[in-house]
Amino acid sequence: MRIGEVIGRITLSRCHPSVQGAVWKLVVPLSRKGLNGGTEGRGEPIVVFDEMGxxxxxxxxxxxxxxxxxxxxxxxxxxxxxxxxxLDEIRVNP
Structure with a gap:
């Protein structure tokens, strides 16, 4: 399991019937440096299925x-x- 930050929403014009009506988000995975606020610790954006809102x-x-x-x-x-x-709160120990 990884931690990421939502940066946008994806809209599909066509999709597999089993995921019709699904909500997709564009998310940047974060490393420890990214969790501390650094731009260096941000990965490549990925598309994530989201039912949580x-x-x-x-x-x-x-x-x-x-x-x-x-x-x-x-x-x-x-x-x-x-x-x-x-995630409501993230604490990173130095």
Missing amino acids: SGPGSMIAISDGAEASAPFHPEVKPIDAYCAAL
Whole structure:
């Protein structure tokens, strides 16, 4: 699981029928440096399936890879990243 910051929303003109009506967010994964506010610790943006209602600037926990589709088991959905939690506060020890 990774932590990321929501920077936008994605709108699809066509999609797989199993994800019709889904909400997609553009999220920047953050490393430890990024969590401390540094621009150096920000990764490449990824598209994340979101059922939690996150908005721009929200910090979220991202489940990616095979675990991203686990909440939908036994239904199969073509998802690579899933918003697993909205984070209220993050504390990074030096």
